[in-house]
Amino acid sequence: MCKVAIVKCDTYNLQNVKDAILKGINLIGCEIPKKDCVLVKPNLLMKKSPEDAVTTHPTVVQATVEIIKEKVAKVIIADSPGGPYTKKRLENIYQAAGIKVLENLENVYLNYDTSYRDLNVERSTFKKLSLISPYFESQGIINLPKLKTHQMAVFTGAVKNLFGLVPGGQKAEMHFRFQDVRRFMEMLIEIFIVAKPMLNIMDGIVAMEGEGPSAGKPKKLGILLISEDAIALDYVACKIIGLDIKDVPLLEVAKEKGLLNPDEVEIVGEMIEDVAPSSFELVLRPEISFVKGRLPQFLSRFLDSFLSPRPVFDRNICIGCAECFNACPAQAIEMKSRKAYLDLKKCIKCYCCHELCPAKAIKIKRSFLFEKILK
Ligand code: SF4
Ligand code: SF4
Structure with a gap:
């Protein structure tokens, strides 16, 4: 059984978010292991303020960092946003997304290094996978996706967020190479298998409905989802907003590959019916x-x-x-x-x-x- 915690959290008050994350971690029975260096991966798609609900809210990032800092010697916050992967672009996005201030915390570093390295990947559709340098420096990833609709993928959550480990323009190359939606989802799952985050905390306090992942409308759901299994977490998030496996290409492919079995997903904390919104605008x-x-x-x-x-x-x-x-x-x-x-x-x-x-x-x-x- 893999556990997914649904925890209510109505506001982005730092203490409330911290309490909710800790509650979720306890509910799934997860222990943050001692590590020298961990990569925290929010969704920082583009230069947008937290109120736009495009990026993971800075309070969710800060609460996570403060929780893991007790066990982790060095925390790197990193993402390769959409468009060119440049230091200037990162600076602008950190500022707009409200996470720039987090570099004042001891042993917490915002990534400005735009280098990347190739990883040899066995039994994959790609023999080599380019990933941003902090991936190689860290001994584990904590994945902080935002719950949003997505024009191509229908839904973007924990697995899709890991596509941001691929540097800048190479993401566009992968779009061109894997034009078929199904093939693209297979590729995302392969990145997930490589990255395999140790913990996933999804920001659904204010989600995005409609024309996501950037032009939709903020939608208050008042929840955080926490799981060690990114695919199971995405499955539960989709159920909450009214999407079935057959509606979401990524979940369909994951199920076919034996990576998702709904009978083995245990929901702890709140029940889906108690947090599901009465309406949620989806993509076409x-x-x-x-x-x-x-x-x-x-x-x-x-x-x-x-x-x-x-x-x-x-x-x-x-x-x-x-x-x-x-x-x-x-x-x-x-x-x-x-x-x-x-x-x-x-x-x-x-x-x-x-x-x-x-x-x-x-x-x-x-x-x-x-x-x-x-x-
Ligand atoms: S369509 Fe949008 S992204 Fe393209 S040039 Fe116009 S404003 Fe910029
Ligand atoms: S291929 Fe089409 S959908 Fe994709 S970026 Fe170009 S114009 Fe937009």
Whole structure:
């Protein structure tokens, strides 16, 4: 049995968050082992303030760090956010996300080292995996995901958060290499198997619904989820917001690979029905999966790119920052007169542009064919 604790926590008050995390750790029966160095991995996707619910709240990061500091000699807080992996970008994001102040804590370090190293990975879809340097310096990872919707993955949580161990532009390369959603999920699971965090603490005090992972709306759920098993934790989080395994490609693949067995997930603390919101706005992909699931497999695969939602650029809102242009792995975006233009024929529907657009100028819309089918 693997345990997932659901603990209520209504506010980002530091003592309340600390008490809730400690309660969750006790409920799952986890002991923080003594270590020389641990990597704490929040979700720091982009330069956003905590109130936007895009990044893991700084209080969750601080509470975790203060709890583990008793056992860990050195704590490194690190992530490779979306876009280029540069010191300047990290500084800006730490400042905006409210975690810059944590470097004043003794033996706590924010990572500014943008180097990375290759890891030889046996029996994997990739022989070599590039990971940010703090991964190699630490003896364990504490994973701090934010509970959010995600245009491509439907849901982003503990397993997807580990994709941030891959440095900058290499994430875009992986999007291009693993264009099929299923293959992309297999790749994420392989990163999870390599990283295997020792503890996962999910910030669901204020989650994100709607157009996640960056353009959605903050949604107060008032919970923290804690587990040693990232996949089981994601499964429980999805159940809370009304998603089944079949709706979430990552969970489907994990189940097929024998890494998720719902009968072996034990929920401790609060029950799902006591914390589930009365409504939670999801992304479009589950409805497309629902339709595709009713088509013969060959037809469903053939129609995939015609049915998948497409990015639509609103040039009245576009501020010409070129974040989308720089992030697009398929080079499907052109900048003309400081406005972004999309060549839909080249688009691989990874939605990195949507994810990183600071102006929310990109919407994800149903495809023409899908609209026709619905009508
Ligand atoms: S990221 Fe958004 S605002 Fe920036 S150029 Fe692209 S569409 Fe425009
Ligand atoms: S245009 Fe957007 S969705 Fe299409 S490939 Fe580029 S980043 Fe991905």
